[in-house]
Amino acid sequence: MFIPTLERQCTSEQREKFLPLCYDYRIIGTYAQTELGHGTFLRGLETTAHYDPNTQEFILNSPTISSIKWWPGALGKTSTHAVVLAQLYTLGKCHGIHPFVVQLRSLDDHKPLRGITVGDIGPKMGFGPNDNGYLKLHKHRIPRTNMLMKYSQVSPDGTYTKPPRSTLTYGTMTFVRVLIVHGSAIALAKASTIAIRYSAVRRQSELRPGEPEPQILSYPTQQHKLFPLLATAYAFHFVQLAMMKIYTDVNDQINNSNFSRIQELHALSSGLKAFTSWVTNAGLEVCRMSCGGHGYSQASGFPRLYADFTPSCTYEGENTVLMLQSARYLVKCVRDARSGKTLPGTVSYLSEDVSAVHSGGSSGRDLSNLDFLISLYKQRASNQVHFASDKVDRGISAGMDLVGALNSASVHLVSAAKAHSHYFIAKTFVESLKLLKASSELQNVLHQLASVYVFEGIAQSSGDFIEDYILSGSEAKTIRQLAVDLLPLIRVNAVSLVDAFSFRDEVLQSVLGRYDGNVYENLFKWAQNSPLNKTDVHPSYHKYLGPLLKRNQSKL
Ligand SMILES: CCC/C=C/C(=O)SCCNC(=O)CCNC(=O)[C@H](O)C(C)(C)COP(=O)([O-])OP(=O)([O-])OC[C@H]1O[C@@H](n2cnc3c(N)ncnc32)[C@H](O)[C@@H]1OP(=O)([O-])[O-]
Numbered sequence: 083m084f085i086p087t088l089e090r091q092c093t094s095e096q097r098e099k100f101l102p103l104c105y106d107y108r109i110i111g112t113y114a115q116t117e118l119g120h121g122t123f124l125r126g127l128e129t130t131a132h133y134d135p136n137t138q139e140f141i142l143n144s145p146t147i148s149s150i151k152w153w154p155g156a157l158g159k160t161s162t163h164a165v166v167l168a169q170l171y172t173l174g175k176c177h178g179i180h181p182f183v184v185q186l187r188s189l190d191d192h193k194p195l196r197g198i199t200v201g202d203i204g205p206k207m208g209f210g211p212n213d214n215g216y217l218k219l220h221k222h223r224i225p226r227t228n229m230l231m232k233y234s235q236v237s238p239d240g241t242y243t244k245p246p247r248s249t250l251t252y253g254t255m256t257f258v259r260v261l262i263v264h265g266s267a268i269a270l271a272k273a274s275t276i277a278i279r280y281s282a283v284r285r286q287s288e289l290r291p292g293e294p295e296p297q298i299l300s301y302p303t304q305q306h307k308l309f310p311l312l313a314t315a316y317a318f319h320f321v322q323l324a325m326m327k328i329y330t331d332v333n334d335q336i337n338n339s340n341f342s343r344i345q346e347l348h349a350l351s352s353g354l355k356a357f358t359s360w361v362t363n364a365g366l367e368v369c370r371m372s373c374g375g376h377g378y379s380q381a382s383g384f385p386r387l388y389a390d391f392t393p394s395c396t397y398e399g400e401n402t403v404l405m406l407q408s409a410r411y412l413v414k415c416v417r418d419a420r421s422g423k424t425l426p427g428t429v430s431y432l433s434e435d436v437s438a439v440h441s442g443g444s445s446g447r448d449l450s451n452l453d454f455l456i457s458l459y460k461q462r463a464s465n466q467v468h469f470a471s472d473k474v475d476r477g478i479s480a481g482m483d484l485v486g487a488l489n490s491a492s493v494h495l496v497s498a499a500k501a502h503s504h505y506f507i508a509k510t511f512v513e514s515l516k517l518l519k520a521s522s523e524l525q526n527v528l529h530q531l532a533s534v535y536v537f538e539g540i541a542q543s544s545g546d547f548i549e550d551y552i553l554s555g556s557e558a559k560t561i562r563q564l565a566v567d568l569l570p571l572i573r574v575n576a577v578s579l580v581d582a583f584s585f586r587d588e589v590l591q592s593v594l595g596r597y598d599g600n601v602y603e604n605l606f607k608w609a610q611n612s613p614l615n616k617t618d619v620h621p622s623y624h625k626y627l628g629p630l631l632k633r634n635q636s637k638l
């Protein structure tokens with residue numbers, strides 16, 4: 083996050099000064115925003131940067147315990163520098179949070195500089211090798227030119243020039259949220275690879291006495307746990323490509339001083355970051371449990387995969403908070419549509435009339451037709467956004483201010499943003515396959531995956547579709563069965579579909595997910611390396627167990 087911030091928020095002189103140092107690893111940096119007291123509420127950050135025109139320096143200070151920076155990755159022991167987000171004061175006025183490059187440690191002996199107290203925050207649930215750190219600043223002075231000034235400036239006499247948009251400071255977070263959509267796709271692909279390969283190796287239970295034990299991958303229930311997640315990993319792959327394309331397009335526009343799509347990008351990236359990381363987080367646990375007892379061993383790779391992935395739901399914007407950000411934009415779009423404004427691409431459907439139950443056009447309600455089903459996802463998203471939006475309007479009519487009305491409708495707003503994100507993902511998956519240049523055999527296999535994704539998505543949220551009369555109960559049941567019918571077809575290619583992710587064994591770090599399938603022999607080898615097995619008789623025997631056993635035996 084250090085380098086992306088410099089790349090986005092430096093002036094050209096600052097780029098020339100800082101970036102070569104970073105690219106050559108002459109300095110190592112971190113992004114220090116979150117404090118003990120505040121992570122989500124950025125306006126509440128307490129670190130201050132007071133400008134002193136006499137020396138042309140900023141004085142950085144952590145005025146309270148709650149203002150100590152807390153969590154930044156590699157801050158504790160590794161980083162020599164940080165981008166510190168602090169409340170800017172100049173000529174007696176506060177101008178909100180701004181980014182400052184702060185040197186933390188000497189480049190000669192790595193000792194913290196005067197005015198800097200820095201350290202590691204202690205062990206976490208995962209991320210063991212990362213020294214997430216704390217930082218307390220005591221009247222620490224930095225040159226004026228260390229404030230990142232691409233968008234807002236403080237001139238030598240202290241005059242402040244505000245940015246064209248205050249949220250441009252948040253640009254790095256948007257970028258990393260887009261990367262987390264990609265990270266979700268990767269994590270789910272890894273977990274599916276481990277679980278599906280292992281399920282092809284593992285045999286368990288005789289269906290009928292005397293029959294060979296089937297591979298557990300042959301059980302429909304096992305397929306029903308894993309194949310929708312495999313399909314989801316593929317869906318997330320295509321959606322992260324689409325998200326990155328939108329990000330790049332909007333970022334290019336921003337670089338040309340066109341800020342018209344910032345809000346759309348913020349809403350979409352926030353919704354997709356939250357949706358994909360929540361689904362992946364839950365999916366990793368399903369994959370682990372689908373491997374039975376061995377899934378609980380560190381040898382499976384799941385404990386580390388889960389512990390390292392799960393903070394994705396929290397960092398870079400806590401998921402509920404981001405869903406609310408996304409919903410806030412959707413509500414605004416409903417208002418804009420009602421007042422006759424044209425809505426941008428990803429939300430244009432909110433101005434369509436989807437209130438009538440969809441007839442399905444000339445082909446009728448063909449429940450296996452993906453285009454038809456995507457139109458039902460659209461209808462569900464639109465209904466939920468309008469429902470939540472109406473709740474907000476009713477709150478305002480009842481005398482609440484906008485903030486109060488949004489807060490009181492927030493449970494519905496989160497559902498609406500989830501439905502919007504789900505529609506975007508399902509639509510993107512189906513549309514991406516249409517554009518893919520692939521053999522008809524491959525298209526066929528990918529179509530099966532897209533179908534199971536779309537069918538299962540409806541089956542798992544059937545209440546939403548039935549509540550709003552988008553589907554009848556019997557239609558929802560039919561779609562649930564269509565998903566089940568696909569499982570044996572996907573079974574044929576399941577191992578190839580995870581092999582296609584092409585994770586090397588060193589990357590998966592899983593005995594269960596080994597490419598060669600040689601699981602049992604390697605589990606046995608892995609266990610030999612347990613520290614407890616260094617000696618045949620463990621030292622604890624001599625200290626505790628031996629005396630206990632001997633004392634009790636002598637009583638006999
Ligand atoms: C590997 C990773 C390691 C992890 C690293 C980290 O975690 S690093 C730490 C990561 N930390 C976090 O991620 C912290 C999470 N917190 C935040 O990002 C924000 O403070 C907030 C989103 C909660 C908004 O707070 P708020 O309610 O106080 O509101 P406000 O006054 O701030 O904004 C008002 C207006 O700004 C709009 N807008 C907001 N963001 C963006 C954006 N990115 N783009 C464009 N626009 C944006 C918003 O829509 C609204 O527009 P409107 O409706 O007025 O037209």
Ligand SMILES: Cc1cc2nc3c(=O)[nH]c(=O)nc-3n(C[C@H](O)[C@H](O)[C@H](O)COP(=O)(O)OP(=O)(O)OC[C@H]3O[C@@H](n4cnc5c(N)ncnc54)[C@H](O)[C@@H]3O)c2cc1C
Nearest residue numbers: 113114115116120121122153154155393396397398399402
């Ligand atoms: C592994 C890891 C790495 C990190 N790396 C960095 C880093 O490099 N740099 C950095 O600066 N930070 C980093 N962070 C900090 C991270 O960005 C914050 O923890 C995150 O943004 C969440 O903020 P919070 O901790 O204040 O959560 P809180 O906001 O306190 O969330 C707690 C609960 O309150 C709810 N809540 C909060 N506000 C609202 C609201 N307005 N409406 C409804 N519900 C609300 C949330 O939904 C949640 O359930 C890291 C964190 C972790 C875990």
